[in-house]
Amino acid sequence: MTAQLLDGKATAADIRHELTERVAKLTALTGRAPGLGTVLVGDDPGSRAYVGGKHRDCAQVGIASIRRDLPADATQQQVEDVIDELNADPACTGYIVQLPLPRHLDANAVLERMDPAKDADGLHPVNLGRLTLGVEAPLPCTPRGIVELLRRHDVPLAGARVCVIGRGITVGRPIGLLLTRRSENATVTLCHTGTKGLAWHVREADIVIAAAGSPALITPDMLRPGATVLDVGITRTDQGLVGDIHPDAARVAGRLAPMPGGVGPMTRAMLLANVVEAAERNANTV
Numbered sequence: 001m002t003a004q005l006l007d008g009k010a011t012a013a014d015i016r017h018e019l020t021e022r023v024a025k026l027t028a029l030t031g032r033a034p035g036l037g038t039v040l041v042g043d044d045p046g047s048r049a050y051v052g053g054k055h056r057d058c059a060q061v062g063i064a065s066i067r068r069d070l071p072a073d074a075t076q077q078q079v080e081d082v083i084d085e086l087n088a089d090p091a092c093t094g095y096i097v098q099l100p101l102p103r104h105l106d107a108n109a110v111l112e113r114m115d116p117a118k119d120a121d122g123l124h125p126v127n128l129g130r131l132t133l134g135v136e137a138p139l140p141c142t143p144r145g146i147v148e149l150l151r152r153h154d155v156p157l158a159g160a161r162v163c164v165i166g167r168g169i170t171v172g173r174p175i176g177l178l179l180t181r182r183s184e185n186a187t188v189t190l191c192h193t194g195t196k197g198l199a200w201h202v203r204e205a206d207i208v209i210a211a212a213g214s215p216a217l218i219t220p221d222m223l224r225p226g227a228t229v230l231d232v233g234i235t236r237t238d239q240g241l242v243g244d245i246h247p248d249a250a251r252v253a254g255r256l257a258p259m260p261g262g263v264g265p266m267t268r269a270m271l272l273a274n275v276v277e278a279a280e281r282n283a284n285t286v
Ligand SMILES: Nc1nc2c(c(=O)[nH]1)N[C@@H](CN(C=O)c1ccc(C(=O)N[C@@H](CCC(=O)O)C(=O)O)cc1)CN2
Pocket: 049, 050, 096, 097, 098, 099, 100, 121, 141, 142, 170, 234, 241, 258, 259, 260, 261, 262, 263, 264, 265, 267, 268
């Protein structure tokens, strides 16, 4: 079996095309383009690349960019001053704090200081709380991208057994909340470093979402033949980027969202969607 490609790159391009029209309408209506702010602390090459990509995407769809880069030794106060500035800036529709922050900073305190209405990542505690309660809120970009990728490829979710590997704040924790909503109706098992019998859990699953950041953790023998597999892990090695899914998994899987080219581009597209939706709410067009 060779897995069908869940092509996140092409799907994200379609979404950017759709958003471009909505941005043009909003800009004509309000006299101002929606604006995305980013806060980047330090010079981690991955984070720098992701932030650069976010601003390129903005330019492509007509969203204005506000970029705030701070040095790796920035203090908590300096970061929070930038948060206060973006909270108050009317040109900034929504913004993100690129994660992870350097270890000396308190990321939770930074996220909590954001205006929840400007949280383009859906990671503010109020928005994660709203997601838990089933109340409308901006959704975390990677989980939203996964659901959108599956939906646009007609992968059934209702009743599906989903195994998520990794319990991080941007993917593993929130994806379970999304997939177990009544509208998705999947059954989710969340595995992590403390899970016993990982292979057993993975083999039970119709859909496997690997977001552990552990190179080639999920080997072909662990998969149910025909399973839908999404590789969300990214590890930077001297040989290049490596995902959590072993390359030979494509022979067993029914569908595969690879890394690169699967969920990553969808994460970027969903950030744009969150900003456009915030701007539409502000303009009372929805
Ligand atoms: N504030 C946030 N921080 C982080 C998030 C997030 O959603 N919000 N997610 C990741 C990083 N990330 C976006 O910020 C991100 C990761 C990967 C990709 C991507 O397109 N990956 C490519 C491969 C990588 C490459 O080419 O360099 C792909 O999969 O095709 C986009 C965004 C952690 N931090």
